[in-house]
Amino acid sequence: MATAQKKSSKKEVDIRSMIVEKYQENLLLEGKNPASVYAFCKDLNITETDFYAHFNDFGQVAAAFWMELFHKNIKALKGSPEWEEFRTREKLLSFYFSFFEQLKSNRSYVLLVLDHKMFNLKKGSSDLSELKDAFKNWLNQILNEGRSREEIAGRSKFNDIYDDLFWYQFLFLMDFWRKDKSLGFESTDEAIEKSVNFSFDLIEKNAIDSAFDFGKFIFQNR
Amino acid sequence: MKEQDKIYSSRSQRTGKFITTGAKIGRNYLKHYSKRLISGEDNQDALQEKNAEDVYDALSNLKGSALKVAQMLSMDQGLLPQAYTTKFAQAQYSAPPLSYPLVVKTFQQHFKKTPGEIFDEFSRNSVAAASIGQVHKAKLDGKNLAIKIQYPGVANSIHSDLKMVRPVVGAMFNISQTEISHYLSEVEERLLEETDYQLELKRSREITEACAHIENLEFPKYYEDLSSPKVLTMDWLDGFHLDKFLALNPSQEIRNKIGQTIWDFYDFQIHNLQQVHADPHPGNFLFQEDGRVGVIDFGCVKELQEDFYRKYFQIMRPAISDDDAEFSTLLYQLEFLLKSDKSEEVNHFKEIYKEILELLGRPFFSETFDFSDKSYFEKIYAMSDIFKNDKMVKNAKAGRGPKDAIYLNRTYFGLYSMLHSLGAKVVTTSAVDSLFIENL
Numbered sequence: 196m197a198t199a200q201k202k203s204s205k206k207e208v209d210i211r212s213m214i215v216e217k218y219q220e221n222l223l224l225e226g227k228n229p230a231s232v233y234a235f236c237k238d239l240n241i242t243e244t245d246f247y248a249h250f251n252d253f254g255q256v257a258a259a260f261w262m263e264l265f266h267k268n269i270k271a272l273k274g275s276p277e278w279e280e281f282r283t284r285e286k287l288l289s290f291y292f293s294f295f296e297q298l299k300s301n302r303s304y305v306l307l308v309l310d311h312k313m314f315n316l317k318k319g320s321s322d323l324s325e326l327k328d329a330f331k332n333w334l335n336q337i338l339n340e341g342r343s344r345e346e347i348a349g350r351s352k353f354n355d356i357y358d359d360l361f362w363y364q365f366l367f368l369m370d371f372w373r374k375d376k377s378l379g380f381e382s383t384d385e386a387i388e389k390s391v392n393f394s395f396d397l398i399e400k401n402a403i404d405s406a407f408d409f410g411k412f413i414f415q416n417r
Numbered sequence: 418m419k420e421q422d423k424i425y426s427s428r429s430q431r432t433g434k435f436i437t438t439g440a441k442i443g444r445n446y447l448k449h450y451s452k453r454l455i456s457g458e459d460n461q462d463a464l465q466e467k468n469a470e471d472v473y474d475a476l477s478n479l480k481g482s483a484l485k486v487a488q489m490l491s492m493d494q495g496l497l498p499q500a501y502t503t504k505f506a507q508a509q510y511s512a513p514p515l516s517y518p519l520v521v522k523t524f525q526q527h528f529k530k531t532p533g534e535i536f537d538e539f540s541r542n543s544v545a546a547a548s549i550g551q552v553h554k555a556k557l558d559g560k561n562l563a564i565k566i567q568y569p570g571v572a573n574s575i576h577s578d579l580k581m582v583r584p585v586v587g588a589m590f591n592i593s594q595t596e597i598s599h600y601l602s603e604v605e606e607r608l609l610e611e612t613d614y615q616l617e618l619k620r621s622r623e624i625t626e627a628c629a630h631i632e633n634l635e636f637p638k639y640y641e642d643l644s645s646p647k648v649l650t651m652d653w654l655d656g657f658h659l660d661k662f663l664a665l666n667p668s669q670e671i672r673n674k675i676g677q678t679i680w681d682f683y684d685f686q687i688h689n690l691q692q693v694h695a696d697p698h699p700g701n702f703l704f705q706e707d708g709r710v711g712v713i714d715f716g717c718v719k720e721l722q723e724d725f726y727r728k729y730f731q732i733m734r735p736a737i738s739d740d741d742a743e744f745s746t747l748l749y750q751l752e753f754l755l756k757s758d759k760s761e762e763v764n765h766f767k768e769i770y771k772e773i774l775e776l777l778g779r780p781f782f783s784e785t786f787d788f789s790d791k792s793y794f795e796k797i798y799a800m801s802d803i804f805k806n807d808k809m810v811k812n813a814k815a816g817r818g819p820k821d822a823i824y825l826n827r828t829y830f831g832l833y834s835m836l837h838s839l840g841a842k843v844v845t846t847s848a849v850d851s852l853f854i855e856n857l
Binding site: 285292 | 515
C-alpha cells in the first residue's frame with residue numbers, strides 16, 4: 196500500500212516537472228505560450244485532467260519554474276555541513292551565489308521570460324509572484340534567527356520592510372545578471388558580494404542604533 | 418533610505434572603510450589630500466612625519482590595483498619615510514576580505530568540490546590579503562598549505578582603476594602626466610600578468626628550481642592539481658614579516674646572513690636567469706630567527722631582454738662617464754636622453770645622471786657594502802628630490818628612460834631599502850662584474 200502510494204506521488208511529480216520542462220522548451224522554440232492547454236497536452240501525450248491536476252493555467256506553470264529552482268537551491272544549501280554555522284550575511288550570500296549558478300543552465304529561458312514579461316522592478320513579473328512570497332518567507336526566517344543571535348539589530352517598525360527591500364535587491368541582482376557581459380558572470384559575483392555587504396552593514400548593529408539609543412537617553416533625561 | 422545612507426557614509430569614514438562604499442567618496446577624499454599636499458609651500462613638507470601619516474592613511478584605504486600603484490609610487494619616489502614604507506607594504510594585507518560563500522563558490526567552479534571536501538581543515542576567514550586576492554590556511558595530510566584566491570573581476574578592473582588613480586596620484590606625488598603614462602602602461606602590463614595564477618605557478622616553479630642551490634633560502638612547493646586560474650595552492654611557510662622580525666632584535670650576524678642571502682638571490686636572478694621577482698617589498702619575505710628567508714608571491718616577474726640588460730648594466734659600470742662618447746651613446750640608446758633635447762638640456766641631464774648612477778652603483782663598486790649607512794640613503798632621497806623638482810625634468814615633454822627599467826629600478830630600490838631596514842653588511846660581488854670586465 197505504502198509503496199503504491201509512493202509510486203503514484205512520484206509519477207505525479209514526474210508529470211509536474213514534465214509539464215514545466217515542456218512549457219519551457221515550447222516557449223524557447225516558439226517564443227510564445229502554446230495555443231491552448233488542449234494543444235499543449237496533446238503534444239505532451241497527457242490528458243487535460245492531468246494538466247489541471249497540477250496547474251490552472253500557463254501562468255502557474257511559468258511560476259513553477261522559479262519555485263522549483265528556489266526549493267532545489269534551499270535544499271542544496273541546507274545539505275551543506277557548514278550551513279548552520281553561517282551568519283545571516285553568509286546565508287544570504289550563499290543563497291544568491293548558488294541561485295545564480297543554477298540560473299546559468301537556464302539562461303536562455305530566463306532571458307526570454309524576463310524580457311518577454313517586460314521585467315520591471317516596480318511592477319514585478321507575475322511569473323515571479325510565488326517566488327517573491329517564498330523568498331520573503333525564507334528571508335524572514337533567517338533574519339529572525341539573526342535577530343535572536345543578536346547579529347541583526349531589532350528596529351521595531353523597520354523590521355517589517357526588510358523583506359521587501361531584500362526582494363528588490365534580489366530583483367536588482369537578477370536584472371544585473373541578465374545584462375552581465377563579463378566572463379563567467381564575474382561581475383554578478385561582485386554585485387552580490389557588494390550589495391549584500393552593504394545591506395548587512397546597514398541592518399547589523401551599528402552607529403544608527405547607538406545614535407538612537409543615545410538620543411533617547413538625552414531626551415528622557417532632560 | 419537617504420538618512421541611512423548618510424549615516425553609513427560618515428560611519429565608514431570614521432572606520433576608514435570609505436572606499437568600499439564607493440569610489441566616489443574615496444576620490445573626493447584623495448583630491449582633498451592631494452590639494453593639501455600641493456598647496457604646501459615646500460614639497461619637502463610632504464616628507465614630514467605628520468603628512469606622511471596623512472598620506473599613509475589616505476592611501477591605505479585604496480584597494481586592488483589603485484592601492485598597488487600608490488604603494489609602488491610611494492616607495493619608488495621615496496615619499497614615505499622608511500617606517501611608513503614598511504607599514505604601507507602591509508596595508509594591502511588588511512583589505513576587506515572575500516566572503517566565505519564566494520570562496521566556496523570559486524572552489525566549486527574550479528574543482529567541483531567545496532574547500533571542506535578537499536582539505537582536512539580550511540580557515541573560513543582569510544589569514545592575509547594580497548592586493549588582488551586573499552590567503553586562506555588549510556591542512557591536508559598533515560601538511561599546512563597556503564591558498565591564494567583571487568578577487569572576482571580584478572583583471573577587468575585594472576584598466577579603469579589605473580585610469581582613476583592617474584590624475585590623483587600624479588598630483589600627489591608631483592609627477593608630470595607624461596611621466597605617469599609612461600609608468601602606468603608598464604605597470605598595467607605587469608598587473609595583468611599578476612592576475613594569471615597559472616602563469617604565476619609556472620614562473621614560481623622555474624625560478625624556485627633554478628635558485629634551489631642558494632643557501633638559507635626557502636620556497637614553498639606549489640600544487641598544480643589544487644590550482645586554477647583563480648586559485649593557487651602552495652606550502653605554508655613559517656616566519657615573520659620584516660617589522661616583526663626586527664622587533665625580535667636579531668643579532669648583527671643573523672642580519673648579515675639574511676642580507677647576503679637576499680643579495681645573492683637577486684643577483685642570481687638578474688644576471689643568470691635574467692628574469693626577476695620584481696616585487697621585493699617586505700610583505701613577500703618571511704624571516705626566521707635562524708637566518709633563513711622564505712620567498713613567496715611570484716606574481717610580479719620581470720623578464721629582462723638581452724639587449725636592454727646589457728645596456729642597462731653597461732651604464733652602471735664604474736667610471737663610465739669618463740668616456741664621454743660612450744656614456745652619451747648609452748644615454749641616447751636607453752632614452753635617458755632624447756634626440757629632441759637641446760644642448761643645454763643634454764649637458765644638464767648628463768650631470769644629473771652621472772651623479773645618480775654613481776650613487777646607485779656604489780654598492781657594486783666595492784667588495785662589501787654596509788647597507789645600514791644612513792647617510793647613503795639620505796643622499797638617495799635627496800637626489801630623488803632634486804631630480805623630481807628639477808625644472809627641466811618637470812618641463813620635459815616625454816617620459817625618460819626605458820620602460821623596461823621601471824621594474825628593474827624598483828627591484829633595486831626595494832632590495833636596497835630592505836637591506837637598509839635589516840642593517841645588513843653584504844659582500845656585494847656580483848655576476849655583473851664579468852660584464853664590466855668584458856667591456857673594459
